[in-house]
Amino acid sequence: MSKRVVIDPITRIEGHLRIEVELDQNNVVKKAWASSTLFRGLEIILKGRTPYDVGLLVQRICGVCTFSHYLCGTMAVENAIGAKVPLNAQYLRSLMLDSLHMHDHIVHFYILAGMDWIDVVSALSADPAKAAQVAMKYSATPMAAGEGELRAVQEKVKGLVASGKLGPFANAYWGNKTYKFSPEQNLIGLSHYLKALEVQRIAAETMAIWGGKNPHPQSIVVGGITSVRDMLSPARLQEFAQKTAHVKEFIERCYYPDLLMAAEAYKNENSVLGGANVRNFMATNELLLGENNHLFKQGIIRNGDLSKVEDVDPMKIEEDVAHAWYSAKGPQHPWNGTTIPDHTPFIERDTIYGKLPTVDEAGKYSWVKSPRYAGEPVEVGPLSAILVNYARGTKEVVEVVDEFLRQTGLPTEALFSTLGRTAARMLHCLINARNCDRTFNALVKNINSDETTYIQPSIDPDKEYKGFGMIEAPRGLLSHWIRIKGALVENYQAVVPTTWNAGPIDSNGKVGPYEASLVGLQISEPEKPLEVVRVIHSFDPCMACSVHVMDYKGKSLSEFRVDPSAL
Amino acid sequence: MDTHAALYELGKKRLESLRQLPARQSVSLREKLEQSGITRRDFMKWSAAMTAMLALPLPFSNLVAEAAELADRVPLIWLNLAECTGCSESLLRATTPDVSTLIFDYVSLEYQEVLMAAAGMQAEQNLEHAMKQYHGRYLLAVEGAVPTANNGSFLTIGPHAKTGMQLIKEAAAGAAAIISVGTCSSFGGVQAAAPNPTGAKGVQAVIDQPVINLGGCPPSETNITGTLMYYIMFGKLPALDMFNRPKWAYGARVHDNCERRGHFDAGEFVEVFGDQAAKDGYCLYKVGCKGPYTYNNCPTERFNSHTSWPVLAGHGCIGCSEPDFWDTMADFEKPLGRQLLHGLDATADTVGAVILGVTAVGIGAHAIGSIFAGTYEEK
Numbered sequence: 001m002s003k004r005v006v007i008d009p010i011t012r013i014e015g016h017l018r019i020e021v022e023l024d025q026n027n028v029v030k031k032a033w034a035s036s037t038l039f040r041g042l043e044i045i046l047k048g049r050t051p052y053d054v055g056l057l058v059q060r061i062c063g064v065c066t067f068s069h070y071l072c073g074t075m076a077v078e079n080a081i082g083a084k085v086p087l088n089a090q091y092l093r094s095l096m097l098d099s100l101h102m103h104d105h106i107v108h109f110y111i112l113a114g115m116d117w118i119d120v121v122s123a124l125s126a127d128p129a130k131a132a133q134v135a136m137k138y139s140a141t142p143m144a145a146g147e148g149e150l151r152a153v154q155e156k157v158k159g160l161v162a163s164g165k166l167g168p169f170a171n172a173y174w175g176n177k178t179y180k181f182s183p184e185q186n187l188i189g190l191s192h193y194l195k196a197l198e199v200q201r202i203a204a205e206t207m208a209i210w211g212g213k214n215p216h217p218q219s220i221v222v223g224g225i226t227s228v229r230d231m232l233s234p235a236r237l238q239e240f241a242q243k244t245a246h247v248k249e250f251i252e253r254c255y256y257p258d259l260l261m262a263a264e265a266y267k268n269e270n271s272v273l274g275g276a277n278v279r280n281f282m283a284t285n286e287l288l289l290g291e292n293n294h295l296f297k298q299g300i301i302r303n304g305d306l307s308k309v310e311d312v313d314p315m316k317i318e319e320d321v322a323h324a325w326y327s328a329k330g331p332q333h334p335w336n337g338t339t340i341p342d343h344t345p346f347i348e349r350d351t352i353y354g355k356l357p358t359v360d361e362a363g364k365y366s367w368v369k370s371p372r373y374a375g376e377p378v379e380v381g382p383l384s385a386i387l388v389n390y391a392r393g394t395k396e397v398v399e400v401v402d403e404f405l406r407q408t409g410l411p412t413e414a415l416f417s418t419l420g421r422t423a424a425r426m427l428h429c430l431i432n433a434r435n436c437d438r439t440f441n442a443l444v445k446n447i448n449s450d451e452t453t454y455i456q457p458s459i460d461p462d463k464e465y466k467g468f469g470m471i472e473a474p475r476g477l478l479s480h481w482i483r484i485k486g487a488l489v490e491n492y493q494a495v496v497p498t499t500w501n502a503g504p505i506d507s508n509g510k511v512g513p514y515e516a517s518l519v520g521l522q523i524s525e526p527e528k529p530l531e532v533v534r535v536i537h538s539f540d541p542c543m544a545c546s547v548h549v550m551d552y553k554g555k556s557l558s559e560f561r562v563d564p565s566a567l
Numbered sequence: 568m569d570t571h572a573a574l575y576e577l578g579k580k581r582l583e584s585l586r587q588l589p590a591r592q593s594v595s596l597r598e599k600l601e602q603s604g605i606t607r608r609d610f611m612k613w614s615a616a617m618t619a620m621l622a623l624p625l626p627f628s629n630l631v632a633e634a635a636e637l638a639d640r641v642p643l644i645w646l647n648l649a650e651c652t653g654c655s656e657s658l659l660r661a662t663t664p665d666v667s668t669l670i671f672d673y674v675s676l677e678y679q680e681v682l683m684a685a686a687g688m689q690a691e692q693n694l695e696h697a698m699k700q701y702h703g704r705y706l707l708a709v710e711g712a713v714p715t716a717n718n719g720s721f722l723t724i725g726p727h728a729k730t731g732m733q734l735i736k737e738a739a740a741g742a743a744a745i746i747s748v749g750t751c752s753s754f755g756g757v758q759a760a761a762p763n764p765t766g767a768k769g770v771q772a773v774i775d776q777p778v779i780n781l782g783g784c785p786p787s788e789t790n791i792t793g794t795l796m797y798y799i800m801f802g803k804l805p806a807l808d809m810f811n812r813p814k815w816a817y818g819a820r821v822h823d824n825c826e827r828r829g830h831f832d833a834g835e836f837v838e839v840f841g842d843q844a845a846k847d848g849y850c851l852y853k854v855g856c857k858g859p860y861t862y863n864n865c866p867t868e869r870f871n872s873h874t875s876w877p878v879l880a881g882h883g884c885i886g887c888s889e890p891d892f893w894d895t896m897a898d899f900e901k902p903l904g905r906q907l908l909h910g911l912d913a914t915a916d917t918v919g920a921v922i923l924g925v926t927a928v929g930i931g932a933h934a935i936g937s938i939f940a941g942t943y944e945e946k
Contacts, residue, residue: 006726007687011680014652037723040649041764050898060757063653115684156671167676171693172684197667201660205871212880213870215653215785219880226840226881343720346728353688357728454841533686544651
């Protein structure tokens with residue numbers, strides 16, 4: 001008999017996500033469903049507002065990848081009205097995006113995903129002196145991994161345990177047999193977790209220098225950027241360079257070595273070697289090196305074939321809502337999307353925890369739509385950016401990927417996995433850290449002869465416009481689509497990374513990356529499904545990003561079908 | 568007894584009651600600080616800084632120091648409702664105290680979805696355990712609005728798929744104090760902007776208990792931890808303004824302490840982003856700054872360890888700590904114009920013409936007044 005496991009909330013993510021899996025008698029996942037359980041309706045709210053406010057409002061889609069939507073929304077407006085943004089502003093925007101990538105990836109690996117790899121309880125029995133030796137194996141210059149520091153970390157956590165109040169570490173899946181680090185390795189990881197809490201603050205400051213604050217910076221405007229005084233201040237420029245160097249040091253001395261350590265410890269663990277069953281990967285341009293020249297190039301790979309890369313054609317993007325809580329006639333291109341919310345209840349059934357409300361897989365079960373590229377599901381994210389550029393032969397990418405594979409002894413095929421996804425995020429972060437000084441230097445050079453940061457845009461109320469923005473957000477390819485009429489927002493759609501990855505089954509029965517990644521996964525303790533959480537976290541879920549996507553026309557909310565008894 | 572003396576007494580009593588509770592840690596904070604090479608003197612300096620930040624007289628720093636040593640006994644439940652997680656992210660940026668110090672030394676973080684290790688059924692058990700075990704004693708922080716349309720079905724959380732509305736009511740019932748962190752939980756925020764498709768509301772609109780509102784999208788890390796510390800130290804709510812925001816943080820208008828205020832008074836304005844006036848740091852009123860209508864300590868505390876704030880970065884304040892700002896303060900890059908000023912702004916109403924006319928005597932007040940008049944007519 002099959003068994004249903006419900007995991008809600010998936011914690012340590014952005015937003016609200018429910019995962020359900022059905023296990024066979026050997027506890028192997030036969031089917032999986034991802035349900036996003038929050039809807040906010042920001043596109044409805046955007047309608048009728050001035051396009052100049054779009055960036056600030058869509059930024060509130062997400063407070064984690066806090067800059068991505070701000071930038072992408074502003075670019076969509078600029079693309080629609082044909083505003084040419086000065087080069088200085090482009091450089092500053094790119095630097096802010098680099099800051100975001102570095103910040104977000106560090107927070108993801110340590111604070112959001114870390115507890116799936118590091119067993120905190122095991123770290124308590126480590127020998128700090130021995131752990132300090134172990135750390136030398138992965139880095140010639142380890143950070144926060146000296147004997148004294150490790151002992152202090154251990155004492156700190158022991159204090160919590162002795163009190164009987166574990167705080168954020170309480171009641172997790174500690175002791176699960178798929179944890180593979182030795183006590184010493186766990187202690188190193190735990191120490192880096194605490195160090196990451198500190199370093200991410202500095203990474204956020206690098207964005208705040210140009211953005212005024214973080215989360216939710218406030219300096220991008222249609223036509224450019226407002227922080228011209230900061231840009232013209234040598235002290236400010238140096239502050240950015242200095243703090244970025246600090247973050248880069250952490251990436252090289254903690255993040256990179258920790259992935260070497262994880263690859264070594266986990267390379268025989270099935271739950272981290274699978275998890276990439278949709279083998280189409282798509283990414284877009286990122287990290288501006290000069291006018292129209294990016295380090296990461298756009299492209300799409302199909303069926304995991306690294307010998308061929310196609311150019312991305314934005315017109316081939318469509319969204320399907322067959323199993324999402326919206327109604328529509330067939331898949332729609334975002335410019336023409338007409339989506340009507342259509343909430344239906346969960347269904348009560350037996351689960352391993354007794355009777356619970358569960359997803360209605362025959363009907364609708366998620367607020368996330370299912371984007372498709374030429375009808376196919378696609379994974380987006382740092383793994384996609386790395387694979388596309390590895391396949392394209394981008395020098396900076398090929399070098400770090402080959403070096404990482406050499407040091408870990410893993411084959412290229414290992415990239416197509418939970419481990420690969422986690423490592424690719426680190427490599428992406430490393431490339432950003434190592435190369436953002438090229439953007440910085442290009443900016444400094446340009447300022448010598450050109451101080452322009454803004455061109456005044458104009459929107460003709462008698463004209464209609466449509467446009468889109470496309471960027472590489474920390475979670476992958478992000479596109480925003482706008483139509484403007486009467487100088488106001490007529491229609492708005494955002495097709496976001498987590499939508500690509502987390503969408504439900506489409507009308508052709510094609511399964512998206514989250515759900516596909518879980519199929520075939522064996523769970524050691526169904527009551528404590530650590531393996532599921534680990535695989536899902538490797539995508540870095542960002543649910544609020546993905547559930548706002550709708551174009552609302554003509555139906556009043558009172559018409560929605562809702563059965564409160566099921567909720 | 569004057570107000571400060573009464574507050575001091577209250578703080579002392581509160582600490583006394585905290586001292587009665589069982590200690591959570593065998594090593595005292597003082598010993599721990601010494602182990603980390605932080606002297607008593609350093610610690611007292613920190614306490615004095617914290618005291619000043621809370622706008623309290625210096626003698627209170629003894630109380631602050633004592634409180635910090637006892638504060639680790641407060642259980643904290645943090646709920647994420649209809650939100651973008653920006654407030655949790657802001658919490659991660661905290662420096663006084665930083666987030667790991669907060670977790671290890673000041674609060675017992677019983678439930679916080681972004682930081683907690685447990686997931687699924689185990690996460691829900693943590694929440695239920697904390698609500699029962701610490702009934703009447705826990706601090707409840709809420710991030711995000713409460714969707715109320717369609718019986719709240721726009722948000723469900725947990726294996727039993729409870730709505731956000733159910734959860735907040737259950738959690739609020741046993742809370743010693745409730746803090747709405749951010750504009751969404753305070754006033755509904757972005758999802759409550761017109762036409763508010765999910766019927767999103769702030770926490771205070773759906774429960775009957777008093778709520779401290781920390782307006783801001785997101786509030787600065789200082790305002791989040793400062794408010795937590797205030798409660799922990801004094802065991803009561805801070806003095807609040809008419810929107811239930813702590814006066815220590817929201818007592819003054821952004822405009823009042825703005826570093827560009829001198830340029831406003833002198834009638835020197837940025838006309839277009841990136842112009843010479845922008846390079847010279849002139850006032851941003853004419854490109855939409857809502858500082859005159861917004862109450863917050865952004866100019867003095869700034870964000871990200873005092874790194875910057877939007878006005879320093881050349882963009883006007885958008886009024887994000889005010890109720891309904893997405894509707895009342897838009898367009899964000901145009902001046903509001905007097906006709907749109909809401910009731911709160913009895914003084915702000917006169918900013919353009921009258922106050923300027925009075926305070927700017929001798930620097931061409933009439934000329935400046937007409938500049939503003941021109942702005943309004945353009946609109």
